[in-house]
Amino acid sequence: MSNKNFIGNWKLLSFESLTDDGKVNYPYGEDASGYITYMEPGFMSVSIMRASRPIFQGGDLKGGTVNEKAIAIDEYLSYCGRFSVEGNKIVHHIELSLFPNWIGDDQERFFEFKGDTLTLSTSPFLLGGENRTAHLIWQKVD
Numbered sequence: 001m002s003n004k005n006f007i008g009n010w011k012l013l014s015f016e017s018l019t020d021d022g023k024v025n026y027p028y029g030e031d032a033s034g035y036i037t038y039m040e041p042g043f044m045s046v047s048i049m050r051a052s053r054p055i056f057q058g059g060d061l062k063g064g065t066v067n068e069k070a071i072a073i074d075e076y077l078s079y080c081g082r083f084s085v086e087g088n089k090i091v092h093h094i095e096l097s098l099f100p101n102w103i104g105d106d107q108e109r110f111f112e113f114k115g116d117t118l119t120l121s122t123s124p125f126l127l128g129g130e131n132r133t134a135h136l137i138w139q140k141v142d
Contacts, residue, residue, distance in 0.1 A: 003085055006038040006111075010118055010138035012048060017132040020124075027127060027134075028075060036120075036138055038083060044092055045080035048136075073098065079107075090120070116140040 012034035017025045026032065034048030053075045056064040064072065079102055081095035092107040109120040122134045 003038070003040075003042060003083070005113060006044075006083070006085070006090065006118070007040060008038065008140055009142045010036045010038075011141045012036070012136065013117070013139050014137040015048060015134065017127055017134045019130050019132055025128075025132070028077070034077075035141075042082050042084065043080070044083040045078075046092075047078040048076070050075035 012032060015026065015028055015032045015034070017027055019025070028034075028048055028050045029052065031051040032048060033051045034046065036044065036046040038044050054068070054071060056068045056072075058064065077098060079092070079094050079097035079099070082093040084091050084093065086108075088110055089108045090111050092109065094102045094105050094107060097103050097105075107122075109122060111121075112119045116139055118138045118140070120136045120138070124131045124133055126132075127134075
């Protein structure tokens with residue numbers, strides 16, 4: 001598979017995670033919103049959030065209460081870096097991330113194309129104290 005199949009902008013249609021026993025969870029709500037962009041010559045960026053995130057009471061970009069900040073971070077995911085395609089996986093080589101543990105990490109995603117949609121699935125990872133797999137469905141928007 002070529003990198004060219006991924007190039008463009010993709011809008012999030014669905015983000016669900018599954019526990020080992022098959023229980024479905026929506027980490028950013030059933031109405032999660034997001035975009036992933038793959039660019040030449042091999043850069044990517046992704047942002048995902050809960051669509052109904054509460055706003056801060058103050059308008060200061062660096063303001064907010066401890067609780068407001070905790071919720072804002074808990075309900076948002078973003079990272080960027082380079083990407084490569086290796087067999088049936090796309091690998092995101094993370095350079096910047098809201099979750100600092102991923103900086104310098106490689107995140108592998110299994111992929112499947114169907115028409116104008118792209119499904120990315122993870123190997124098991126820790127989310128909310130449980131091992132889960134995530135399945136994200138994206139629709140091409142350009």
